[in-house]
Amino acid sequence: YNHFPRHLKWPNTDVTFRIVNYTPDLKKSDVDRAIRNALNAWSDVTPLTFKKLYKGNADIMISFGSKEHGDYNPFDGPNGLLAHAYPPGEGIGGDTHFDEDEDWTKDSSAYNLFIVAAHELGHALGMSHSTDPGALMYPVYSYSTGYPLAEDDIEGIQALYGPNPNSRKVKPRPDAPTKCDPMLSFDAATELRGETVIFKDRFYWRLHPQMPEPEQTLIKSTWPSIPNKVDAAYENPEKDLVIIFSGIRMWALNGYNLVDGYPKYIHKLGLPKTIRKVDAAVHIGDTGKTLLFTDEEYWSYDEASGTMDTGYPRSIEDDFPGMSDEVDAAVYHYGYLYFFHDHVQYEYSYTSKKVIRIMRTNAILNC
């Protein structure tokens, strides 16, 4: 986390705020609720209290405006800059402005006002931007549900104001996974147009042969319509599609776009209704089959006919000697199947039909 220079903060913990005007995108009550909930996220973990004023000057004046809106710090139309706020202080200090040219929502369909307000009010209390992609105070917008502050944010605000005297415990938003954590495990992995994409918690890493450093990004930043938790994923290169599994539903992505008609239920593939989750999926280009792993078994789906092959499910252990565990994620490269389970990666040779190498899971992330 970071503070502003000189660690600017409010001299006392009873702070006032006023909502000067409202966006037409939402009901007034929705705006009131989003702002109140955003302030509560910060008061939950500090001694700060927020009193709402309806006229006159408050510490934090909240307003919606577009382009040049009176502070010589113009907005830029839709997207790009969403909002800004000023650090604690007299006059414009603490004031928080939202770009009216954005589409403000209370869900993930556009820019969620609660999320952006929680971030901006962090600035109004003295927080600057964090370099932790899992933190609320990270500069780039990302949608998420639940309590918005990560451990990083809580440490930062408590360094300014101390903890909540009632010590009401909140469950911080999980921080971003660190790629060289020796115990790192994967949620899912897939190829995507020549790159390898690895999913973990709310994030994914993009691996490209020419890019030595895997790039970590929030799932929602790239694909807002898919859930924050991915169970399995595979690419069908013939159709230029990536199928994402989460729970009993699956999404089809064409690059960055969700294919019409999705999400669908996984049982459309021919899996029995007793299957409630796919652990891993991988497409074998040489055979045109997609293997779907569930607990200790796996299924073979024929992409060309769009049907499940007969004689399945079969035991993973029987058909992949050396693979004694369930599978978290799987990818296929040049005749080798890579199975990931917990912090271990198994390299299985299709030709010699056995596991020929065992590595750490995050070896694929250059750790």
Next chain:
Amino acid sequence: AHSSAAPLSSEDKDDLLLAEKYLRRFYGLPAGLQGRQGQPSDALKAKIKEMQRFFNLKVTGNLDENTLELMKEPRCGVPDIGE
């Protein structure tokens, strides 16, 4: 990297303008022309590195794809460093 011989394509020029605008707003890049026409100045390269460091990108000083992609993401209007 842009080769000094060939003139910049309009797309490269757009990228350079986008980067200058972004780094001016969020990283305190001084206003005014940056170096010779279309060539990133040392000051601009230094600010690109500062931004790449902040976002844990590979620090190259060049406007590579990841860096430009991040500059186009919707974000907060408060600078990432300093006042």
